[in-house]
Amino acid sequence: MKFSSKIEKCGYSPIRKFYSYQVECEKQGKKIHHLNIGQPDIQTPRNFFTAVKDFDEKVVAYAPSPGIPELIGAIRRYYERIGVELSDSDIIITTGGSEALSMSFQCILDEGDELLAPEPLYSNYLTFTTMTGGKVVPIPTDPANGYRYAKRELLERYVTEKTRGLLITNPGNPTGVVLTKEEQQVIADFARDHGLFLIVDEVYREFVYNGQKLSSFGSFEGIEDNLIIVDSVSKRFSACGARVGxxxxxxxxxxxxxxxxxxARLSVATLDQVGAAALYDTEESFFEEVRAEYKKRRDTVCEELGKIPGVSFDVPEGAFYLMASLPVDDTDRFQRWLFTDFETDGETVMFAPGDGFYRSPGLGKNEIRIAYVTNSDELRRSIRVLAEGIKRYNSL
Amino acid sequence: MKFSSKIEKCGYSPIRKFYSYQVECEKQGKKIHHLNIGQPDIQTPRNFFTAVKDFDEKVVAYAPSPGIPELIGAIRRYYERIGVELSDSDIIITTGGSEALSMSFQCILDEGDELLAPEPLYSNYLTFTTMTGGKVVPIPTDPANGYRYAKRELLERYVTEKTRGLLITNPGNPTGVVLTKEEQQVIADFARDHGLFLIVDEVYREFVYNGQKLSSFGSFEGIEDNLIIVDSVSKRFSACGARVGxxxxxxxxxxxxxxxxxxARLSVATLDQVGAAALYDTEESFFEEVRAEYKKRRDTVCEELGKIPGVSFDVPEGAFYLMASLPVDDTDRFQRWLFTDFETDGETVMFAPGDGFYRSPGLGKNEIRIAYVTNSDELRRSIRVLAEGIKRYNSL
Known part of the structure; x- marks a missing residue:
């Protein structure tokens, strides 16, 4: 049987591709420390569950295709609070930020069309663009320079006739880069001047650790026609499994x-939209606490990583990921070995190998992405297991 | 700004495109009888809500990408009961049957590839195929012949080098055709002999009204590599808004x-999967009652439609839709008029115009699809409002 050339080109997610190894390990009773997946352990605010439990319709019916008005209104008011004026009709509810991404790409990319994106990048951007027939053109960045990419001359270098848009994550996944307001203006001007779509994945908006006040691109003027904001309740409210974006x-x-x-896809899950609408009533103190907690986690990870000989990384300013270079030949092979041939006190560790976050072949082979979404004690132990793994792997 | 040629080619759903008219009508206090959308009024079995309310995790976390094991197991056992042996790894949970469709098409269709499908067809197949760059090649059917399409010589006529698969809905949407076992064998042989994917949308499996025992294509031998079954809890358990397929x-x-x-899209909504798993414990009597209820509704619709001069239709054998030809020039225009210029006792009616269910240009202009998913009294009134509308529209 013949499959589409597009799906043949796609790879497995570096974050999820080891799922079968994980299941096997757990069967054997080996404990796995998860540094691979952005699944926070922060409790989902209770109002989500309360709203879901209070749902008293007799039928779990389709929601309207653009989303339920309660949720659309809640999101509009949230944006108003952060200085972005929207109409209800500017907002479409999607099945997670993921669907907002794939839908955007489907609307703008034809076979061979190009989407600029700073690299390393969130790996799933590659699958979603590839499935449209379009492709990501990576803008190279340098960890030595804090992965910063908002430089006009750098961006200009990659524009071709085929360029349809610029795709960024701010705060960055997997790098943790947070754009300054000046950098945002550079990006906005660039998109406007070239008539490009500017797709900004701002799902980590609340997660900045150096006291910055992050502006949404939605508050910039002159890019009304260019801008597509991808948003989600997943990270903001620790409600990843609701799949509401x-x-x-x-x-x-x-x-x-x-x-x-x-x-065509009819609607987003009704109950989850009801729960998500309630999440927007969450008090501001929730974010302050969560931010403080993540800052502590980031600092713990950096402290522990700093103790491992040969490991290098840039301290992330936002989101909850960190890219690190390890002193190993191939982090994909190293991960497999950690599953099959390693344990320390019955434990092993799982990260996301770095090459999946690069579009450019050969890059990221000795890098990993760490998601610091568990508590500090657990993170400390995870990094120590990683350290022990590196030591033993390199002495084979 | 330039959009993709694929999205430019797509149309709006004939089932949902009048949503803004509907909102406007409702604002004016006009009551709308819904014959347009397959949203059953049957109560969702209580076990869905119980399972959702009993969910006591602190975090609404991502589910595994292929689905939660409880739901996959429940679906495997359900198939076992209907004579289809599956492994857990044969089953992927999707966001509704919709995602199973789009995912299948993405896996097999390249630019210009063809998917055969009997026409009229479920309109959203067109959007999902168009978005892959592929296209539906319609197999024409004839209402005078009960819309039957499982004839080898008919199917053979449309096979080209570009044909990748055959897509059918059984029981049929929008026609209500139910394949006989012999017809299913014709389809299976055809797909196997040509090495085509056979994508069978069997979401209406439980809804057959003439006492037939419907076999899933999953019970046919020799097409293991060809067959893709699209399934969903939406219609089976009246849980459309759960978006679990x-x-x-x-x-x-x-x-x-x-x-x-x-x-890449991470996972399907966690709570809905928990609820859906519980739905599979629903007692067989539920389906018997539902089947009896739909049979009654079908009979009511056919009885009332039969009274309208100039209306013709084929009595559906399954699913809960009916295609009817109306004595009007253009059902799309007629529908708009019903919203804006018509009312009888403050009421109007909404159906899905027929042309959206045809890929062939010009066909279906005087047809409509009726979904008989409300109770018999309501349906009777809906068809009478329709009859009054036809009379007045034609006397303009």
Missing amino acids: ALISRNKELIAHALKICQ | ALISRNKELIAHALKICQ
């Missing part, structure tokens, strides 16, 4: 096109 | 490819 744009034509896809 | 195949390569997409 949003595609936000003031470009009416884009929204009209996206609605065709929305109608 | 499944892609089922014994083709290991297909499953491996589909998992790349699953990993």
Whole structure:
């Protein structure tokens, strides 16, 4: 049987591809420390569960294709609070930020079209773009320079006739880079001047640790037609499994096109939308506590990583990921070995190998992405297991 | 700004495109009788809500990409009961049957590839195939002949080098055709002989009204590599808003490819999977009652439609849809008029215009799809409002 060339080109997620190894390990009773997946252990605010439990319809019916009005209104008001004026019709509810991404790419990319994106990047961008026939053109960045990419001359170098947009994550996944307001203006000007879509994945908006006040690209003027904001309740409210996100744009034509896809896939899960709407009533103190907790976790990870000979990394400013270079030949092979041939006190560790976060072949082979989403004690132990793994792997 | 040629080609769903008209009508206090959407009013079995309310995790976490084991196991056992032996790894949980469809198409269709499908067809198949760059090649059917399409010589006529698969809905949406076992064998042989994927949308499996015992294509031998079953809890358990479906195949390569997409989109909503797993404990009597109720509804609709001069239709054998030809020039225009210029006792009616269910241009212009998913009294009134609408529209 013949499969599509597009799916043949796609790889497995570096974050999830070891799932079968994980299941096997757990069967053997080996404890796995998870540094691989951005699944926070922060409790989902109770209002989510309360709203879901209070749902008293007799039928779990389809929701409207663009989303339930309660949730759309809650998101509009949230944006108003952070200085972004939106209409309800600028907001489409999606099945996680993931669907907002794939829907955006489907609306703008044809076979051979190009989307610029700083590298390393969130690996799933590659699958979603590849499935449209389009491709990501990576903008190289340098950890020695803090992975910063918002430089006009750098971006200009990669623009071709085929370029349709620029895709960024801010705060960055997997790098933790947070753009300054000046850098955001560089990005906005670049997109506007070239008539490019500017797709900004801002799902980590609340997670900045150096006291910055992060502005949404939604508050920048002159890019109304260019801007597509990808948003989600997953990280903001630690509700990843709700699969509720949003595609936000003031470009009416884009929204009209996206609605065709929305109608075809019918709707987003009704109960989760009800729960998500309630999440937007969460008090501001929740974010302050969560931010303080993540800052502590980041510091713990950096402290412990700093003790491992040969490991290098840039201290992330936001989100909850960190890219690190390890003194091993191939982090993918190293991960397999950690599953099959390693344990220390019955424990092993799981990370996301770095090459999956690069589009450029050969890059990232000795890097890993760490998600610091468990508590500090657990993280400390995870990194120590990693350290022991590196030592033993290199003495084979 | 430039959009993709693929999205430009897509249309709006004939089932959902009038949503803004509907909202406007409701604002004006006009009551709308819904014949347009397959949203049953049957109560969702209580075990769904119980399971959701009993969920006591502190975090709404991501589920595994292929689905939660409890739900996969429940679906495997359900198939065992209907005579289809599956492994857990043959089953991938999807966000509704919709995602199983789009995922299947993404795995097998390249630019210009063809998927055969009897026409009229479920309109969203068109959007999902168009978004891959592939296209549906319609197999024409005739209402005078009960829309039957499982004839070898008919199917053979449309096979080209570009044909990758055959897509059918059984029981049929929008026609209500139910294949006989002999017809199913014709389809299976055809797919096997040509090495085509056979994508069978069997979400209406339980809804057959003439006492037939419907076999899943999963029980046919010799098509293990060809067959992709699209399934869903939406109609089976009247849980459309849960957005829980499944892609089922014994083709290991297909499953491996589909998992790349699953990993990229992360997971299906966790709580809904928990609820859906519980739905599979629903007693057989539920289906018997539901079947009896739908049979009654079908009979009511056919009785009332039969009274309208100039209306013709074929009595559906399964699912809960009916295609009817109306004595009007253009059902799309007629629907708009019903919203904006018509009412009888403050009421109007909404159906799905027929042309959206045809890929062939010009067909279906005087047809409509009716979903008989409300109770018999409501249906009777809906059809009478429709009858009054036709009368007045034609006397303009």
